[in-house]
Each structure stands twice: as structure tokens, then as C-alpha cells.
Amino acid sequence: MKIIAIDNKKLGLKEAAIPIPKDDEVLIRIKAAGVNRADIAQKNGLYPPPPGASDILGLECSGIIESVGKEVTSKNPGDEVMALLSGGGYAEYVTCPEHHAIHKPASLDWIEAASIPEVYATCWLNLFVEGSMKEGDKVVFHAGASGIGTAGIQLARAFGCSSFVSASSKKKIDFCIDLGASAGAIRAEDIFAQIKNWAPEGVDIILDPVGAAYLENNLTVLGLEGRLIIIGLMGGVQSNINLGHLMMKRQKIIGSTIRARSQETKNVIIKELSDKVLPLFSSGTLKPIVHEALPFSECESAHSIMEANENIGKIILHLS
Amino acid sequence: MKIIAIDNKKLGLKEAAIPIPKDDEVLIRIKAAGVNRADIAQKNGLYPPPPGASDILGLECSGIIESVGKEVTSKNPGDEVMALLSGGGYAEYVTCPEHHAIHKPASLDWIEAASIPEVYATCWLNLFVEGSMKEGDKVVFHAGASGIGTAGIQLARAFGCSSFVSASSKKKIDFCIDLGASAGAIRAEDIFAQIKNWAPEGVDIILDPVGAAYLENNLTVLGLEGRLIIIGLMGGVQSNINLGHLMMKRQKIIGSTIRARSQETKNVIIKELSDKVLPLFSSGTLKPIVHEALPFSECESAHSIMEANENIGKIILHLS
Numbered sequence A, B: 001m002k003i004i005a006i007d008n009k010k011l012g013l014k015e016a017a018i019p020i021p022k023d024d025e026v027l028i029r030i031k032a033a034g035v036n037r038a039d040i041a042q043k044n045g046l047y048p049p050p051p052g053a054s055d056i057l058g059l060e061c062s063g064i065i066e067s068v069g070k071e072v073t074s075k076n077p078g079d080e081v082m083a084l085l086s087g088g089g090y091a092e093y094v095t096c097p098e099h100h101a102i103h104k105p106a107s108l109d110w111i112e113a114a115s116i117p118e119v120y121a122t123c124w125l126n127l128f129v130e131g132s133m134k135e136g137d138k139v140v141f142h143a144g145a146s147g148i149g150t151a152g153i154q155l156a157r158a159f160g161c162s163s164f165v166s167a168s169s170k171k172k173i174d175f176c177i178d179l180g181a182s183a184g185a186i187r188a189e190d191i192f193a194q195i196k197n198w199a200p201e202g203v204d205i206i207l208d209p210v211g212a213a214y215l216e217n218n219l220t221v222l223g224l225e226g227r228l229i230i231i232g233l234m235g236g237v238q239s240n241i242n243l244g245h246l247m248m249k250r251q252k253i254i255g256s257t258i259r260a261r262s263q264e265t266k267n268v269i270i271k272e273l274s275d276k277v278l279p280l281f282s283s284g285t286l287k288p289i290v291h292e293a294l295p296f297s298e299c300e301s302a303h304s305i306m307e308a309n310e311n312i313g314k315i316i317l318h319l320s
Helices: A037-043 A110-114 A117-130 A147-158 A170-179 A191-198 A212-221 A243-248 A263-282 A296-307 B037-043 B110-114 B117-130 B147-158 B170-179 B191-198 B212-221 B243-248 B263-282 B296-307
Strands: A002-007 A010-015 A025-035 A060-068 A080-084 A093-097 A101-103 A138-142 A162-167 A183-186 A203-208 A222-230 A238-242 A252-255 A290-295 A314-318 B002-007 B010-015 B025-035 B060-068 B080-084 B093-097 B101-103 B138-142 B162-167 B183-186 B203-208 B222-230 B238-242 B252-255 B290-295 B314-318
Touching (some): A002 A296, A010 A296, A025 A080, A060 A093, A060 A117, A093 A263, A101 A263, A110 A314, A117 A147, A117 A222, A117 A263, A138 A147, A147 A162, A147 A170, A162 A191, A203 A212, A212 A222, A212 A238, A212 A243, A222 B243, A238 A243, A243 B222, B010 B296, B025 B110, B025 B117, B025 B296, B037 B296, B060 B093, B060 B117, B080 B093, B080 B117, B093 B263, B101 B263, B110 B314, B117 B203, B117 B222, B138 B147, B138 B212, B147 B162, B147 B170, B147 B203, B162 B170, B183 B191, B191 B212, B203 B212, B212 B222, B212 B238, B296 B314
Parallel strands (some): A138 A162, A222 A252, A290 A314, B162 B183, B203 B222, B222 B252, B290 B314
Antiparallel strands (some): A025 A314, A060 A080, A238 B238, A252 B252, B002 B010, B060 B080, B080 B101
């Protein structure tokens, strides 16, 4: 099969063997695969795959079940699915545990379906499981126009919460507000003063891919019993922290990644996505936000768009 | 009534009016009151009472219900109780919401009963609610010989968990091990190397009253999905932090205090104490650890013992 391989931090097509599904796994013939920031980190040697995972890039895909392991009961060859992967999505075929693939709603095309698993699983895990998000909460999404941001804004709105976004341009902020965010600020401005203005009593949840550069300001705008969920370190790892505020306000700082979680944890999240989130796509409450879809052969361009931070929503690679 | 008042950071007896219970409150004639580190902080002007709380020191007591507000249904005059207070325990009488008082088990005397509410409510809240403690967890208690430490060690043991303590002397460590701790280290030694030795894969929960001075080392010995619960700042507020470790290990830092929590949250915690913890005192699984009980007139000595960090377990003030 064709895969997208890494050669000295550059991407290019290569041949590899089709993987063989284990007894509890399915083999998927891929139609499209989502691009994630983790792929770029992995390409650059900064985010090695967890033990047992494929070393091919790609954390999500859509496609057709080609074959199933002998213990698989929930999927059959020919089923149209979308799947959360621990790796291997940048390829013509990939294997994953049967419950990490869910049946694709008919209302979504292959490209849209590939845009959903990773960002919605990440948002569900972090907002609802880690962040205990409840109706009325005020949520901040840094990098609001990213795949995760655009998913988070829509989930917050769908579940009765309001959101504030930070992003790199006015165009992105406007897009986020159209999507349901209450307000936003451009990174070059004093975003934390504007968050304070939006939520004088403090916000309930911050979903943060920035890390160190924002830590102290994040804790300052976080309210009583607020949850700061760190899902990325684009702004560095080393910071100062004032624990007085954290303790008296009973705040939580939560480090979170989804890729290395146990198969069981992922099963639970994907079941909840299937039950509670996918129907909202079918009803039109949620919509996939795809910035651009490119063929596998243009994988370098796909990464360049994300590296230049140009995208609003997801970048997708497709096999035609 | 007599109260213990603060005059220029010194304690002394004074007269004050007996408080009047609100409709949902009880008036307790106090038999004994626990001393807590928060009392010392408050005496020194560092921990003001939350809005609505008495400005008299004292966060827990035992005593007899003297009268009840007109909406109270769970307590009657003459009932023997122990109570979690938001203040006011250093006095002959105190009021509190009816559900913050629980009936005293017959097996406990007044002094023992006064030693339980604050430390067991704090441990229950932080270990089980905030820390999601489950059977098999490895737990570190810094200041293991404190009231909270001696309660935590016993709760961990009773619920199938093992614990490691740090303390200021070998005598205290030995006491903690007798009480059920698996191991311990003296503060002057390299306690974190010893914790690493005890739990090479990392610990699950750290209950920490130290704060800044231990933060980086605490995160280093904390394992995958470990919870660091900060309940005090005896070691300062300002620290460095490396968020890389926190994120890749999916750790949580949780700031926690009990005093300012809502009446409803306290109701829930006290109900769980009543249902799940008090029976363990009656059965002998848990025992109150009282370092010394002194009469109200010796309140200055009581604080001095704690300020000198001499106590193992609780210091109690009693009215005879």
C-alpha cells in the first residue's frame, strides 16, 4: 500500500505492507485522513508514538471496513466508518480496535467524516470528562480557529455554554463568532484583559494548547473552581506559578493528551461521541469545519498550511 | 458566654453574646474544640474568615444541642453531636447549619469527637472527591503526623491503599508506620528519592500542605494520571513548574480548601463521613489521634505546641 513517510522531517509517498488486524481489530481502507498538530510534532521528532502504535503519522480517518479480526462483532466488511487512531492514518489502510471506529452518518461525506474523530474526541474528553463542563459554563478556547477550537466552540454552544476565543487574526475571530463564540481577542492584543472583561467573575474552563507562555495569565482569569486543561505546549514548558491563587480559588490544572490513553478510556469516549455528538451532525446543530482537503500527494502542502497557522478548522488528506 | 479572642496575635478569654441560630441552624453548647493550622493563620491575619462566618477561631467541635432553628428536622435539644464549623469553635456556644453537625458515636468521648470533623472532612473531600482515590492507590502524605496526616494514613489503609509519609522526626515517622503507613522519610533527608524508591512507577495521590517548596519534586514523583492536591502553603506560594511532565503524564494539580465551600458541598461530605467513616470508629478500624487536650484557659499553650510542630495528631481545647 501507499503511505506518507517521513524522511528527514519531509513527507513523501512510499510503499509499505498492508497491516494485519488483530483479533479485536478492524482493517480500514482509508478514504480520507485528518491532519493534526501532533503529526507535525511527530514529524519533527518531538512526539514519539506510544508503545504499540504505528509509526506512520495520522490520528484519524474515514474509510470502508476491508476485513475484521475474528473477535470483532460490531463491524462488518463494507461498513462505512470514521475512526480515532493511535497512528497510521496517512496510509491506504490502517488497523484499529473495533470500537475506535464508528459508523459514518450518511449526512457526512468522506472528507467531513475524517475531520471529526480526533478533535471531537479531544474536546469531549477534555470539556466533559476532565473539565466537568455543565450548562452555563464560560469556556475559553485558545487557538479558537483550530480544529479543536472550532469543534469546542460548537460543542459549548450545543450544550448551553458560552465561549471566548483567542486567535491570530480578526478574520479567525469573526469566523469563531459566526460559529457561536460570544467574543474573542487577537493574540497581538491583551487577550487576558479582554477575557477579564468578558467574565469579571472568572471563567470556568480554559482549553489551552499554549502552555507556559499563558499559564500565569490563564490562572488569573480562571474563576472559583475553574479548570485549566493543558493540551499542548506551543508556548513552552517552563513557567512560574503562584499557588496561592490556585489554592484559595480551588482551581485545577489538568495535563491531558488523548493518544496514549488506554483502549478502554477511548472506547468510552467514542461511545459517548457516537451517542451524544454524531446525532448533532445529522440534525445540523454541529457542522464539520474543513479548511482545505488535499490529495495524499500534496501532504507537504497540507503540513505547510498548518505550520503557517493559516487554517480555520481542519486540513484533510484524501485518497481519490 | 466565654470565647477565646485574639488580641494582637495573642489569645485570651473574653465575654461575648451567645449566637442565635438561624432557621436552618442549631446552637451547640461546646464540650471541646479542635485546633487547626488554619486557626494559627487566621490569628496572624493570614486567613480571614469567609463572608458570613464567625470571626471567632475554631473549625470543629463536639457538644450538646442547646436549641434548634424552626426549620431544623434532624437534630433536637439534648442531642450529642460533633460539628464542622466555618468558625466559632473557640467558644462556649456556636451555631452551624443542622447538617454540619452529626450525632456523636457513643464510642467516642467529647475530646475524641472534637478531633474528627475538620481533618476527616478534609481528607474525605480531598482523597475521595478531588483525588478519586481507589483501592490499590499509592498515596503520599506530607506532614504525615499532623491531624490530617494521621487521619489520611488511616483512611488510606481502611480503603485498601498504601501510604508514604514525610515528617520532621523519626519518632513521627515511626508513629505513622504504626498507624498504617508503609514507609516514611524525615524532612531533613531526601524524601523525594525515598518516595521514588517506594513507588518507582510514581504515586497516585499526594496530599500536600507545603506548596511551592515541594511542587517540582512532587510532580516528579507523581505517576501517570496522578493527582497533586495542595491544601496548604507552608512552603511558600511562588514556584517554577515544568508543564511538559504534567501534560505527558496527564497529571492534575488541584488547589483545595474546605472552609469556604458551599453549604451543599459540606452537607454531602458530612453525609458521607457519617455513612462511611464514623462506623469505622465504632468498629475500631479508625482511631482518633489526640496529642494533647488542654482547657480553654490554656489556649496559648495549645497554639504554641502546634507552632513548634511538636504534635502527633490533634490538639484539643476543652471546657470542663
